[in-house]
Amino acid sequence: MDLSSLTEQDRMKMLQLLSEKQMKDTMRLYNSLVERCFTDCALDFTTRSLTSKEEQCINKCADKFFRHSARVGQRFQEQQVILMQQQQQGDQPAAAQQQQ
Protein backbone atom coordinates (compact mmCIF):
# COMPACT_ATOMS: atom_id res chain seq x y z
CA MET A 1 0.00 0.00 0.00
CA ASP A 2 1.36 3.40 -0.99
CA LEU A 3 -0.31 5.99 1.19
CA SER A 4 2.27 8.75 0.73
CA SER A 5 0.01 10.65 -1.64
CA LEU A 6 -2.84 10.89 0.88
CA THR A 7 -3.96 14.35 2.02
CA GLU A 8 -4.30 14.94 5.76
CA GLN A 9 -8.07 14.74 5.42
CA ASP A 10 -7.91 11.42 3.56
CA ARG A 11 -5.50 10.07 6.18
CA MET A 12 -8.25 10.68 8.76
CA LYS A 13 -10.79 9.07 6.44
CA MET A 14 -8.43 6.10 6.12
CA LEU A 15 -8.42 5.58 9.88
CA GLN A 16 -12.19 5.83 10.00
CA LEU A 17 -12.43 3.38 7.13
CA LEU A 18 -10.13 0.98 8.95
CA SER A 19 -12.25 1.08 12.07
CA GLU A 20 -15.43 0.60 10.03
CA LYS A 21 -13.82 -2.29 8.21
CA GLN A 22 -12.81 -3.83 11.55
CA MET A 23 -16.36 -3.40 12.83
CA LYS A 24 -17.71 -5.07 9.71
CA ASP A 25 -15.19 -7.92 9.96
CA THR A 26 -16.16 -8.50 13.59
CA MET A 27 -19.82 -8.60 12.56
CA ARG A 28 -19.05 -11.03 9.76
CA LEU A 29 -16.99 -13.22 12.10
CA TYR A 30 -19.80 -13.15 14.65
CA ASN A 31 -22.51 -14.06 12.15
CA SER A 32 -20.51 -16.76 10.41
CA LEU A 33 -19.54 -18.26 13.76
CA VAL A 34 -23.18 -18.43 14.81
CA GLU A 35 -24.09 -20.07 11.53
CA ARG A 36 -21.27 -22.60 11.74
CA CYS A 37 -21.75 -23.63 15.37
CA PHE A 38 -25.52 -23.72 14.99
CA THR A 39 -25.27 -25.94 11.92
CA ASP A 40 -22.79 -28.34 13.54
CA CYS A 41 -24.34 -28.41 17.03
CA ALA A 42 -28.11 -27.85 16.84
CA LEU A 43 -29.31 -31.29 15.81
CA ASP A 44 -32.45 -31.84 17.85
CA PHE A 45 -35.59 -30.07 16.71
CA THR A 46 -37.98 -31.75 19.12
CA THR A 47 -37.33 -28.89 21.56
CA ARG A 48 -37.50 -25.12 21.33
CA SER A 49 -34.53 -24.28 23.53
CA LEU A 50 -31.01 -25.55 23.15
CA THR A 51 -30.38 -28.82 25.01
CA SER A 52 -27.45 -28.79 27.43
CA LYS A 53 -25.59 -31.07 25.05
CA GLU A 54 -26.13 -28.62 22.19
CA GLU A 55 -25.09 -25.73 24.39
CA GLN A 56 -21.84 -27.43 25.38
CA CYS A 57 -21.13 -28.17 21.73
CA ILE A 58 -21.73 -24.52 20.78
CA ASN A 59 -19.38 -23.32 23.51
CA LYS A 60 -16.60 -25.63 22.40
CA CYS A 61 -17.22 -24.84 18.75
CA ALA A 62 -16.89 -21.10 19.37
CA ASP A 63 -13.79 -21.47 21.57
CA LYS A 64 -12.15 -23.78 19.08
CA PHE A 65 -12.91 -21.46 16.22
CA PHE A 66 -11.41 -18.45 18.03
CA ARG A 67 -8.23 -20.38 18.72
CA HIS A 68 -8.13 -21.71 15.20
CA SER A 69 -8.65 -18.27 13.73
CA ALA A 70 -5.95 -16.75 15.96
CA ARG A 71 -3.47 -19.46 14.96
CA VAL A 72 -4.19 -19.00 11.27
CA GLY A 73 -3.71 -15.26 11.78
CA GLN A 74 -0.29 -15.79 13.38
CA ARG A 75 0.91 -18.16 10.66
CA PHE A 76 -0.48 -15.88 7.96
CA GLN A 77 1.45 -12.90 9.32
CA GLU A 78 4.66 -14.92 9.55
CA GLN A 79 4.25 -16.02 5.94
CA GLN A 80 3.59 -12.43 4.86
CA VAL A 81 6.86 -11.35 6.46
CA ILE A 82 8.75 -14.17 4.71
CA LEU A 83 7.14 -13.25 1.38
CA MET A 84 8.11 -9.60 1.75
CA GLN A 85 11.69 -10.52 2.58
CA GLN A 86 11.80 -12.74 -0.49
CA GLN A 87 10.47 -9.94 -2.66
CA GLN A 88 13.16 -7.59 -1.37
CA GLN A 89 15.80 -10.21 -2.13
CA GLY A 90 14.78 -9.91 -5.77
CA ASP A 91 11.78 -12.09 -6.45
CA GLN A 92 13.25 -15.53 -5.91
CA PRO A 93 10.80 -18.37 -6.35
CA ALA A 94 8.61 -18.54 -3.26
CA ALA A 95 8.52 -22.33 -3.05
CA ALA A 96 12.30 -22.78 -2.80
CA GLN A 97 12.65 -21.33 0.68
CA GLN A 98 9.55 -22.86 2.13
CA GLN A 99 10.36 -26.57 2.01
CA GLN A 100 9.34 -28.56 5.09
Added chain:
Amino acid sequence: MDLSSLTEQDRMKMLQLLSEKQMKDTMRLYNSLVERCFTDCALDFTTRSLTSKEEQCINKCADKFFRHSARVGQRFQEQQVILMQQQQQGDQPAAAQQQQ
Protein backbone atom coordinates in the same frame (compact mmCIF):
# COMPACT_ATOMS: atom_id res chain seq x y z
CA MET B 1 -30.80 2.89 15.67
CA ASP B 2 -30.52 6.51 16.75
CA LEU B 3 -31.53 8.68 13.85
CA SER B 4 -32.37 11.81 15.85
CA SER B 5 -29.16 13.53 14.80
CA LEU B 6 -29.91 13.19 11.08
CA THR B 7 -30.29 16.37 9.03
CA GLU B 8 -33.35 16.66 6.81
CA GLN B 9 -31.16 15.94 3.79
CA ASP B 10 -29.70 12.81 5.36
CA ARG B 11 -33.18 11.66 6.33
CA MET B 12 -34.03 11.72 2.63
CA LYS B 13 -30.80 9.89 1.86
CA MET B 14 -31.73 7.31 4.49
CA LEU B 15 -35.02 6.58 2.73
CA GLN B 16 -33.23 6.27 -0.60
CA LEU B 17 -30.67 3.98 1.01
CA LEU B 18 -33.43 1.83 2.45
CA SER B 19 -35.08 1.43 -0.93
CA GLU B 20 -31.75 0.62 -2.57
CA LYS B 21 -31.04 -1.89 0.17
CA GLN B 22 -34.46 -3.46 -0.38
CA MET B 23 -33.77 -3.61 -4.12
CA LYS B 24 -30.44 -5.29 -3.46
CA ASP B 25 -31.96 -7.77 -0.99
CA THR B 26 -34.63 -8.69 -3.52
CA MET B 27 -31.91 -9.26 -6.13
CA ARG B 28 -29.93 -11.39 -3.70
CA LEU B 29 -33.03 -13.40 -2.78
CA TYR B 30 -33.85 -13.87 -6.45
CA ASN B 31 -30.35 -15.01 -7.38
CA SER B 32 -29.89 -17.29 -4.38
CA LEU B 33 -33.31 -18.84 -4.97
CA VAL B 34 -32.42 -19.60 -8.59
CA GLU B 35 -29.14 -21.17 -7.48
CA ARG B 36 -30.79 -23.25 -4.77
CA CYS B 37 -33.72 -24.56 -6.82
CA PHE B 38 -31.52 -25.16 -9.85
CA THR B 39 -29.04 -27.14 -7.76
CA ASP B 40 -31.73 -29.23 -6.09
CA CYS B 41 -34.00 -29.74 -9.12
CA ALA B 42 -31.93 -29.73 -12.34
CA LEU B 43 -30.53 -33.24 -12.30
CA ASP B 44 -30.76 -34.38 -15.90
CA PHE B 45 -28.17 -33.03 -18.32
CA THR B 46 -29.09 -35.18 -21.29
CA THR B 47 -31.48 -32.41 -22.40
CA ARG B 48 -31.09 -28.69 -22.99
CA SER B 49 -34.45 -27.56 -21.68
CA LEU B 50 -35.90 -28.26 -18.29
CA THR B 51 -37.92 -31.50 -18.18
CA SER B 52 -41.47 -31.17 -16.86
CA LYS B 53 -40.39 -33.00 -13.73
CA GLU B 54 -37.58 -30.51 -13.17
CA GLU B 55 -39.93 -27.62 -13.81
CA GLN B 56 -42.46 -28.88 -11.25
CA CYS B 57 -39.67 -29.31 -8.74
CA ILE B 58 -38.46 -25.73 -9.34
CA ASN B 59 -41.96 -24.35 -8.87
CA LYS B 60 -42.45 -26.18 -5.58
CA CYS B 61 -38.96 -25.26 -4.44
CA ALA B 62 -39.56 -21.56 -5.04
CA ASP B 63 -43.01 -21.61 -3.41
CA LYS B 64 -41.72 -23.49 -0.42
CA PHE B 65 -38.79 -21.14 -0.01
CA PHE B 66 -41.03 -18.06 -0.08
CA ARG B 67 -43.27 -19.54 2.60
CA HIS B 68 -40.28 -20.65 4.63
CA SER B 69 -38.67 -17.24 4.37
CA ALA B 70 -41.91 -15.48 5.37
CA ARG B 71 -42.33 -17.75 8.40
CA VAL B 72 -38.75 -17.19 9.53
CA GLY B 73 -39.34 -13.45 9.11
CA GLN B 74 -42.43 -13.56 11.36
CA ARG B 75 -40.72 -15.57 14.09
CA PHE B 76 -37.64 -13.36 13.85
CA GLN B 77 -39.70 -10.22 14.38
CA GLU B 78 -41.53 -11.76 17.34
CA GLN B 79 -38.22 -12.69 18.94
CA GLN B 80 -36.88 -9.18 18.33
CA VAL B 81 -39.87 -7.73 20.18
CA ILE B 82 -39.33 -10.14 23.10
CA LEU B 83 -35.63 -9.27 23.22
CA MET B 84 -36.35 -5.54 23.28
CA GLN B 85 -38.86 -5.97 26.09
CA GLN B 86 -36.29 -7.96 28.05
CA GLN B 87 -33.68 -5.27 27.51
CA GLN B 88 -36.08 -2.62 28.80
CA GLN B 89 -36.77 -4.77 31.85
CA GLY B 90 -33.11 -4.45 32.66
CA ASP B 91 -31.11 -7.05 30.79
CA GLN B 92 -32.37 -10.26 32.31
CA PRO B 93 -30.82 -13.40 30.86
CA ALA B 94 -32.37 -14.03 27.46
CA ALA B 95 -32.66 -17.79 27.85
CA ALA B 96 -34.73 -17.71 31.03
CA GLN B 97 -37.92 -16.42 29.43
CA GLN B 98 -37.68 -18.48 26.29
CA GLN B 99 -38.08 -22.01 27.65
CA GLN B 100 -40.31 -24.32 25.58
Added chain:
Amino acid sequence: MDLSSLTEQDRMKMLQLLSEKQMKDTMRLYNSLVERCFTDCALDFTTRSLTSKEEQCINKCADKFFRHSARVGQRFQEQQVILMQQQQQGDQPAAAQQQQ
Protein backbone atom coordinates in the same frame (compact mmCIF):
# COMPACT_ATOMS: atom_id res chain seq x y z
CA MET C 1 -29.04 0.21 -18.87
CA ASP C 2 -30.04 3.75 -19.79
CA LEU C 3 -26.97 5.92 -19.56
CA SER C 4 -28.21 8.76 -21.76
CA SER C 5 -28.86 10.99 -18.78
CA LEU C 6 -25.27 10.78 -17.50
CA THR C 7 -23.23 13.99 -17.34
CA GLU C 8 -19.79 13.96 -18.91
CA GLN C 9 -18.26 13.77 -15.43
CA ASP C 10 -20.42 10.80 -14.43
CA ARG C 11 -19.54 9.08 -17.71
CA MET C 12 -15.90 9.25 -16.63
CA LYS C 13 -16.87 7.98 -13.18
CA MET C 14 -18.73 5.14 -14.87
CA LEU C 15 -15.59 4.04 -16.70
CA GLN C 16 -13.59 4.20 -13.48
CA LEU C 17 -16.29 2.23 -11.71
CA LEU C 18 -16.21 -0.39 -14.45
CA SER C 19 -12.47 -0.81 -14.14
CA GLU C 20 -12.72 -1.02 -10.34
CA LYS C 21 -15.51 -3.59 -10.69
CA GLN C 22 -13.33 -5.59 -13.08
CA MET C 23 -10.44 -5.41 -10.64
CA LYS C 24 -12.70 -6.61 -7.84
CA ASP C 25 -14.13 -9.42 -9.97
CA THR C 26 -10.62 -10.56 -10.85
CA MET C 27 -9.71 -10.59 -7.16
CA ARG C 28 -12.85 -12.54 -6.32
CA LEU C 29 -12.16 -15.02 -9.13
CA TYR C 30 -8.59 -15.40 -7.94
CA ASN C 31 -9.53 -15.96 -4.31
CA SER C 32 -12.40 -18.32 -5.04
CA LEU C 33 -10.22 -20.30 -7.42
CA VAL C 34 -7.54 -20.71 -4.77
CA GLU C 35 -10.15 -21.85 -2.27
CA ARG C 36 -11.74 -24.32 -4.67
CA CYS C 37 -8.53 -25.90 -5.99
CA PHE C 38 -6.99 -26.01 -2.52
CA THR C 39 -10.08 -27.73 -1.11
CA ASP C 40 -10.25 -30.29 -3.91
CA CYS C 41 -6.50 -30.93 -4.28
CA ALA C 42 -4.73 -30.44 -0.94
CA LEU C 43 -5.53 -33.69 0.80
CA ASP C 44 -2.30 -34.63 2.55
CA PHE C 45 -1.46 -32.77 5.75
CA THR C 46 1.54 -34.85 6.75
CA THR C 47 3.73 -32.39 4.81
CA ARG C 48 4.15 -28.63 4.87
CA SER C 49 4.70 -28.08 1.15
CA LEU C 50 2.43 -29.19 -1.65
CA THR C 51 3.27 -32.70 -2.92
CA SER C 52 3.90 -32.98 -6.66
CA LYS C 53 0.60 -34.81 -6.97
CA GLU C 54 -1.23 -31.97 -5.24
CA GLU C 55 0.54 -29.42 -7.39
CA GLN C 56 -0.45 -31.20 -10.60
CA CYS C 57 -4.03 -31.36 -9.38
CA ILE C 58 -4.03 -27.62 -8.61
CA ASN C 59 -2.68 -26.80 -12.06
CA LYS C 60 -5.33 -28.86 -13.80
CA CYS C 61 -8.04 -27.53 -11.51
CA ALA C 62 -7.13 -23.91 -12.32
CA ASP C 63 -6.85 -24.56 -16.07
CA LYS C 64 -10.10 -26.42 -16.14
CA PHE C 65 -11.86 -23.71 -14.19
CA PHE C 66 -10.63 -20.99 -16.57
CA ARG C 67 -11.88 -22.93 -19.56
CA HIS C 68 -15.14 -23.72 -17.84
CA SER C 69 -15.63 -20.09 -16.87
CA ALA C 70 -14.84 -18.89 -20.40
CA ARG C 71 -17.31 -21.37 -21.89
CA VAL C 72 -20.07 -20.36 -19.48
CA GLY C 73 -19.32 -16.72 -20.38
CA GLN C 74 -19.72 -17.43 -24.10
CA ARG C 75 -23.00 -19.32 -23.68
CA PHE C 76 -24.28 -16.67 -21.28
CA GLN C 77 -23.63 -13.90 -23.80
CA GLU C 78 -25.32 -15.88 -26.57
CA GLN C 79 -28.38 -16.40 -24.38
CA GLN C 80 -28.45 -12.70 -23.50
CA VAL C 81 -28.51 -11.81 -27.20
CA ILE C 82 -31.36 -14.28 -27.83
CA LEU C 83 -33.30 -12.90 -24.85
CA MET C 84 -32.91 -9.32 -26.10
CA GLN C 85 -34.09 -10.30 -29.57
CA GLN C 86 -37.11 -11.99 -28.04
CA GLN C 87 -37.92 -8.91 -26.00
CA GLN C 88 -37.77 -6.75 -29.11
CA GLN C 89 -40.10 -9.18 -30.91
CA GLY C 90 -42.69 -8.41 -28.26
CA ASP C 91 -42.08 -10.54 -25.20
CA GLN C 92 -42.74 -14.01 -26.52
CA PRO C 93 -42.23 -16.80 -23.99
CA ALA C 94 -38.55 -17.44 -23.57
CA ALA C 95 -38.80 -21.21 -23.45
CA ALA C 96 -40.48 -21.61 -26.85
CA GLN C 97 -37.45 -20.70 -28.94
CA GLN C 98 -34.92 -22.50 -26.82
CA GLN C 99 -35.97 -26.12 -27.30
CA GLN C 100 -33.09 -28.50 -27.82
Added chain:
Amino acid sequence: HAQPPMSLMQQIAQQQASADALRQAEQEMEAMADVFNRMVDACFKKCIPSKYHESDLNKGESVCVDRCVAKYMDTHIKIGKKLQALGEQAQAIQEQQMQQAA
Protein backbone atom coordinates in the same frame (compact mmCIF):
# COMPACT_ATOMS: atom_id res chain seq x y z
CA HIS D 1 -21.50 34.41 -14.76
CA ALA D 2 -24.87 34.97 -13.01
CA GLN D 3 -27.10 31.89 -13.31
CA PRO D 4 -30.88 32.49 -13.55
CA PRO D 5 -32.63 30.43 -10.80
CA MET D 6 -34.58 28.15 -13.13
CA SER D 7 -31.46 27.10 -15.00
CA LEU D 8 -29.70 26.29 -11.73
CA MET D 9 -32.62 24.10 -10.66
CA GLN D 10 -32.46 22.34 -13.99
CA GLN D 11 -28.75 21.85 -13.59
CA ILE D 12 -29.21 20.30 -10.15
CA ALA D 13 -32.04 18.10 -11.42
CA GLN D 14 -29.84 16.95 -14.30
CA GLN D 15 -26.97 16.12 -11.94
CA GLN D 16 -29.38 14.19 -9.70
CA ALA D 17 -30.74 12.22 -12.66
CA SER D 18 -27.19 11.46 -13.72
CA ALA D 19 -26.18 10.28 -10.24
CA ASP D 20 -29.30 8.08 -10.08
CA ALA D 21 -28.58 6.56 -13.49
CA LEU D 22 -25.00 5.90 -12.37
CA ARG D 23 -26.12 4.10 -9.22
CA GLN D 24 -28.69 2.09 -11.15
CA ALA D 25 -26.14 1.08 -13.77
CA GLU D 26 -23.81 0.07 -10.94
CA GLN D 27 -26.52 -2.10 -9.38
CA GLU D 28 -27.37 -3.72 -12.70
CA MET D 29 -23.70 -4.54 -13.29
CA GLU D 30 -23.49 -6.12 -9.87
CA ALA D 31 -26.70 -8.10 -10.31
CA MET D 32 -25.46 -9.43 -13.68
CA ALA D 33 -22.08 -10.38 -12.21
CA ASP D 34 -23.84 -12.16 -9.34
CA VAL D 35 -25.97 -14.20 -11.76
CA PHE D 36 -22.89 -15.11 -13.78
CA ASN D 37 -20.76 -16.08 -10.80
CA ARG D 38 -23.47 -18.29 -9.33
CA MET D 39 -24.02 -19.92 -12.73
CA VAL D 40 -20.31 -20.63 -13.09
CA ASP D 41 -20.27 -22.21 -9.64
CA ALA D 42 -23.45 -24.23 -10.08
CA CYS D 43 -22.44 -25.60 -13.49
CA PHE D 44 -18.93 -26.39 -12.28
CA LYS D 45 -20.47 -28.51 -9.52
CA LYS D 46 -22.91 -30.17 -11.92
CA CYS D 47 -20.53 -30.88 -14.82
CA ILE D 48 -16.90 -31.02 -13.66
CA PRO D 49 -15.87 -33.98 -11.47
CA SER D 50 -13.37 -32.84 -8.83
CA LYS D 51 -10.74 -35.35 -9.95
CA TYR D 52 -9.21 -33.05 -12.60
CA HIS D 53 -7.66 -35.72 -14.82
CA GLU D 54 -6.74 -33.21 -17.51
CA SER D 55 -6.53 -29.45 -18.12
CA ASP D 56 -9.03 -29.37 -20.99
CA LEU D 57 -12.78 -29.63 -20.77
CA ASN D 58 -13.51 -32.99 -22.35
CA LYS D 59 -16.40 -33.57 -24.76
CA GLY D 60 -18.83 -34.76 -22.09
CA GLU D 61 -18.04 -31.87 -19.78
CA SER D 62 -18.41 -29.31 -22.59
CA VAL D 63 -21.82 -30.59 -23.63
CA CYS D 64 -22.91 -30.68 -20.01
CA VAL D 65 -21.80 -27.05 -19.50
CA ASP D 66 -23.76 -25.86 -22.53
CA ARG D 67 -26.93 -27.55 -21.34
CA CYS D 68 -26.33 -26.39 -17.80
CA VAL D 69 -26.18 -22.73 -18.87
CA ALA D 70 -29.38 -23.12 -20.90
CA LYS D 71 -31.19 -24.76 -17.99
CA TYR D 72 -29.87 -22.25 -15.51
CA MET D 73 -31.11 -19.33 -17.60
CA ASP D 74 -34.46 -21.07 -17.98
CA THR D 75 -34.70 -21.47 -14.21
CA HIS D 76 -33.74 -17.80 -13.82
CA ILE D 77 -36.54 -16.69 -16.12
CA LYS D 78 -39.16 -19.01 -14.60
CA ILE D 79 -38.43 -17.89 -11.05
CA GLY D 80 -38.27 -14.26 -12.20
CA LYS D 81 -41.85 -14.54 -13.50
CA LYS D 82 -42.90 -16.10 -10.21
CA LEU D 83 -41.34 -13.24 -8.25
CA GLN D 84 -43.02 -10.70 -10.53
CA ALA D 85 -46.42 -12.34 -10.12
CA LEU D 86 -45.89 -12.38 -6.36
CA GLY D 87 -44.95 -8.69 -6.36
CA GLU D 88 -48.08 -7.79 -8.34
CA GLN D 89 -50.21 -9.89 -6.00
CA ALA D 90 -48.74 -8.15 -2.95
CA GLN D 91 -49.40 -4.76 -4.55
CA ALA D 92 -53.00 -5.68 -5.37
CA ILE D 93 -53.62 -6.69 -1.75
CA GLN D 94 -52.05 -3.47 -0.53
CA GLU D 95 -54.23 -1.36 -2.83
CA GLN D 96 -57.33 -3.26 -1.74
CA GLN D 97 -56.47 -2.62 1.89
CA MET D 98 -55.94 1.07 1.24
CA GLN D 99 -59.33 1.31 -0.50
CA GLN D 100 -61.03 -0.42 2.42
CA ALA D 101 -59.30 1.93 4.84
CA ALA D 102 -60.46 5.02 2.89
Added chain:
Amino acid sequence: HAQPPMSLMQQIAQQQASADALRQAEQEMEAMADVFNRMVDACFKKCIPSKYHESDLNKGESVCVDRCVAKYMDTHIKIGKKLQALGEQAQAIQEQQMQQAA
Protein backbone atom coordinates in the same frame (compact mmCIF):
# COMPACT_ATOMS: atom_id res chain seq x y z
CA HIS E 1 -26.64 36.14 5.39
CA ALA E 2 -23.11 36.28 6.85
CA GLN E 3 -22.45 33.27 9.10
CA PRO E 4 -20.35 33.83 12.27
CA PRO E 5 -17.44 31.31 12.41
CA MET E 6 -18.71 29.43 15.48
CA SER E 7 -22.05 28.74 13.90
CA LEU E 8 -20.32 27.41 10.81
CA MET E 9 -18.30 25.04 12.97
CA GLN E 10 -21.47 23.88 14.65
CA GLN E 11 -23.09 23.37 11.29
CA ILE E 12 -20.17 21.26 10.10
CA ALA E 13 -20.19 19.28 13.37
CA GLN E 14 -23.91 18.67 12.97
CA GLN E 15 -23.48 17.47 9.41
CA GLN E 16 -20.67 15.18 10.51
CA ALA E 17 -22.82 13.71 13.31
CA SER E 18 -25.61 13.20 10.82
CA ALA E 19 -23.33 11.47 8.30
CA ASP E 20 -21.95 9.23 11.08
CA ALA E 21 -25.45 8.29 12.24
CA LEU E 22 -26.37 7.52 8.64
CA ARG E 23 -23.41 5.20 8.19
CA GLN E 24 -24.08 3.49 11.48
CA ALA E 25 -27.73 2.96 10.62
CA GLU E 26 -26.61 1.55 7.29
CA GLN E 27 -24.24 -0.88 9.02
CA GLU E 28 -26.92 -1.97 11.50
CA MET E 29 -29.35 -2.63 8.67
CA GLU E 30 -26.75 -4.72 6.89
CA ALA E 31 -25.84 -6.67 10.03
CA MET E 32 -29.49 -7.43 10.68
CA ALA E 33 -30.07 -8.52 7.08
CA ASP E 34 -27.00 -10.76 7.32
CA VAL E 35 -28.32 -12.45 10.48
CA PHE E 36 -31.70 -12.97 8.86
CA ASN E 37 -30.35 -14.34 5.58
CA ARG E 38 -28.08 -16.82 7.36
CA MET E 39 -30.94 -17.92 9.61
CA VAL E 40 -33.20 -18.47 6.60
CA ASP E 41 -30.50 -20.57 4.95
CA ALA E 42 -29.59 -22.57 8.07
CA CYS E 43 -33.22 -23.37 8.94
CA PHE E 44 -34.04 -24.26 5.34
CA LYS E 45 -31.23 -26.81 5.44
CA LYS E 46 -32.32 -28.13 8.85
CA CYS E 47 -36.06 -28.33 8.24
CA ILE E 48 -36.91 -28.56 4.53
CA PRO E 49 -35.98 -31.81 2.73
CA SER E 50 -34.81 -31.03 -0.80
CA LYS E 51 -37.42 -33.29 -2.38
CA TYR E 52 -40.11 -30.57 -2.55
CA HIS E 53 -43.17 -32.83 -2.64
CA GLU E 54 -45.58 -29.90 -2.27
CA SER E 55 -45.63 -26.09 -2.39
CA ASP E 56 -46.83 -25.62 1.19
CA LEU E 57 -44.82 -25.98 4.36
CA ASN E 58 -46.31 -29.06 5.97
CA LYS E 59 -47.02 -29.33 9.71
CA GLY E 60 -43.71 -30.97 10.60
CA GLU E 61 -41.70 -28.45 8.59
CA SER E 62 -43.54 -25.50 10.14
CA VAL E 63 -42.93 -26.69 13.71
CA CYS E 64 -39.30 -27.35 12.87
CA VAL E 65 -38.87 -23.83 11.43
CA ASP E 66 -40.33 -22.22 14.58
CA ARG E 67 -37.98 -24.15 16.84
CA CYS E 68 -35.08 -23.55 14.50
CA VAL E 69 -35.53 -19.76 14.68
CA ALA E 70 -35.72 -19.90 18.50
CA LYS E 71 -32.57 -22.03 18.72
CA TYR E 72 -30.74 -19.91 16.19
CA MET E 73 -31.48 -16.72 18.13
CA ASP E 74 -30.39 -18.46 21.33
CA THR E 75 -27.11 -19.44 19.69
CA HIS E 76 -26.72 -15.87 18.44
CA ILE E 77 -27.12 -14.47 21.95
CA LYS E 78 -24.85 -17.05 23.60
CA ILE E 79 -22.01 -16.49 21.14
CA GLY E 80 -22.54 -12.73 21.36
CA LYS E 81 -21.90 -12.88 25.12
CA LYS E 82 -18.79 -14.96 24.50
CA LEU E 83 -17.47 -12.40 22.00
CA GLN E 84 -18.21 -9.58 24.41
CA ALA E 85 -16.37 -11.31 27.27
CA LEU E 86 -13.45 -11.95 24.94
CA GLY E 87 -13.37 -8.30 23.88
CA GLU E 88 -13.33 -7.15 27.50
CA GLN E 89 -10.59 -9.65 28.30
CA ALA E 90 -8.47 -8.39 25.39
CA GLN E 91 -9.00 -4.81 26.52
CA ALA E 92 -7.97 -5.63 30.11
CA ILE E 93 -4.74 -7.26 28.88
CA GLN E 94 -4.02 -4.26 26.67
CA GLU E 95 -4.52 -1.84 29.56
CA GLN E 96 -2.31 -3.97 31.81
CA GLN E 97 0.43 -3.94 29.18
CA MET E 98 0.17 -0.18 28.80
CA GLN E 99 0.49 0.29 32.56
CA GLN E 100 3.56 -1.94 32.63
CA ALA E 101 5.09 0.01 29.75
CA ALA E 102 4.46 3.36 31.49
Added chain:
Amino acid sequence: HAQPPMSLMQQIAQQQASADALRQAEQEMEAMADVFNRMVDACFKKCIPSKYHESDLNKGESVCVDRCVAKYMDTHIKIGKKLQALGEQAQAIQEQQMQQAA
Protein backbone atom coordinates in the same frame (compact mmCIF):
# COMPACT_ATOMS: atom_id res chain seq x y z
CA HIS F 1 -6.48 34.57 -1.18
CA ALA F 2 -6.64 34.50 -4.99
CA GLN F 3 -5.41 31.13 -6.33
CA PRO F 4 -3.48 31.15 -9.64
CA PRO F 5 -5.08 28.64 -12.07
CA MET F 6 -2.08 26.28 -12.24
CA SER F 7 -1.95 25.91 -8.49
CA LEU F 8 -5.67 25.11 -8.39
CA MET F 9 -5.15 22.41 -11.03
CA GLN F 10 -2.33 20.98 -8.97
CA GLN F 11 -4.49 21.02 -5.90
CA ILE F 12 -7.27 19.16 -7.69
CA ALA F 13 -4.76 16.67 -9.10
CA GLN F 14 -3.37 16.10 -5.62
CA GLN F 15 -6.82 15.53 -4.17
CA GLN F 16 -7.61 13.12 -7.00
CA ALA F 17 -4.37 11.20 -6.40
CA SER F 18 -5.21 11.04 -2.71
CA ALA F 19 -8.74 9.77 -3.34
CA ASP F 20 -7.37 7.15 -5.75
CA ALA F 21 -4.76 5.99 -3.21
CA LEU F 22 -7.51 5.77 -0.59
CA ARG F 23 -9.72 3.62 -2.81
CA GLN F 24 -6.80 1.40 -3.73
CA ALA F 25 -5.80 0.94 -0.09
CA GLU F 26 -9.42 0.09 0.66
CA GLN F 27 -9.47 -2.54 -2.09
CA GLU F 28 -6.18 -4.04 -0.91
CA MET F 29 -7.50 -4.29 2.65
CA GLU F 30 -10.61 -6.03 1.38
CA ALA F 31 -8.66 -8.43 -0.82
CA MET F 32 -6.38 -9.35 2.09
CA ALA F 33 -9.34 -9.89 4.42
CA ASP F 34 -10.99 -12.07 1.78
CA VAL F 35 -7.86 -14.25 1.47
CA PHE F 36 -7.64 -14.59 5.24
CA ASN F 37 -11.32 -15.42 5.74
CA ARG F 38 -11.28 -18.07 3.04
CA MET F 39 -8.09 -19.57 4.50
CA VAL F 40 -9.64 -19.70 7.97
CA ASP F 41 -12.70 -21.47 6.55
CA ALA F 42 -10.76 -23.89 4.34
CA CYS F 43 -8.34 -24.90 7.11
CA PHE F 44 -11.14 -25.25 9.64
CA LYS F 45 -12.82 -27.72 7.28
CA LYS F 46 -9.54 -29.58 6.65
CA CYS F 47 -8.23 -29.75 10.23
CA ILE F 48 -11.04 -29.44 12.76
CA PRO F 49 -13.51 -32.34 13.03
CA SER F 50 -17.01 -31.01 13.71
CA LYS F 51 -17.41 -33.04 16.88
CA TYR F 52 -15.82 -30.39 19.14
CA HIS F 53 -14.70 -32.69 21.99
CA GLU F 54 -12.77 -29.89 23.70
CA SER F 55 -12.28 -26.12 23.60
CA ASP F 56 -8.56 -26.23 22.85
CA LEU F 57 -6.89 -27.04 19.58
CA ASN F 58 -5.22 -30.38 20.27
CA LYS F 59 -1.71 -31.22 19.07
CA GLY F 60 -2.83 -32.92 15.86
CA GLU F 61 -5.17 -30.08 14.95
CA SER F 62 -2.50 -27.44 15.62
CA VAL F 63 0.08 -29.13 13.40
CA CYS F 64 -2.54 -29.59 10.70
CA VAL F 65 -3.48 -25.88 10.84
CA ASP F 66 0.18 -24.80 10.46
CA ARG F 67 0.69 -27.00 7.43
CA CYS F 68 -2.68 -25.99 6.03
CA VAL F 69 -1.75 -22.28 6.10
CA ALA F 70 1.59 -23.01 4.41
CA LYS F 71 -0.07 -25.08 1.69
CA TYR F 72 -2.83 -22.55 1.22
CA MET F 73 -0.34 -19.71 0.73
CA ASP F 74 1.60 -21.90 -1.68
CA THR F 75 -1.56 -22.55 -3.68
CA HIS F 76 -2.32 -18.82 -3.62
CA ILE F 77 1.11 -17.99 -5.07
CA LYS F 78 1.01 -20.75 -7.70
CA ILE F 79 -2.40 -19.76 -8.98
CA GLY F 80 -1.40 -16.09 -8.86
CA LYS F 81 1.49 -16.81 -11.23
CA LYS F 82 -0.87 -18.70 -13.51
CA LEU F 83 -3.30 -15.76 -13.59
CA GLN F 84 -0.44 -13.37 -14.30
CA ALA F 85 0.84 -15.51 -17.17
CA LEU F 86 -2.68 -15.71 -18.55
CA GLY F 87 -3.08 -11.93 -18.33
CA GLU F 88 0.20 -11.37 -20.18
CA GLN F 89 -0.81 -13.91 -22.81
CA ALA F 90 -4.15 -12.16 -23.34
CA GLN F 91 -2.37 -8.82 -23.66
CA ALA F 92 0.10 -10.22 -26.20
CA ILE F 93 -2.76 -11.53 -28.34
CA GLN F 94 -4.54 -8.19 -28.11
CA GLU F 95 -1.42 -6.30 -29.20
CA GLN F 96 -0.89 -8.72 -32.07
CA GLN F 97 -4.47 -8.18 -33.22
CA MET F 98 -4.07 -4.41 -33.03
CA GLN F 99 -0.91 -4.58 -35.15
CA GLN F 100 -2.69 -6.72 -37.73
CA ALA F 101 -5.61 -4.30 -37.79
CA ALA F 102 -3.26 -1.31 -38.35
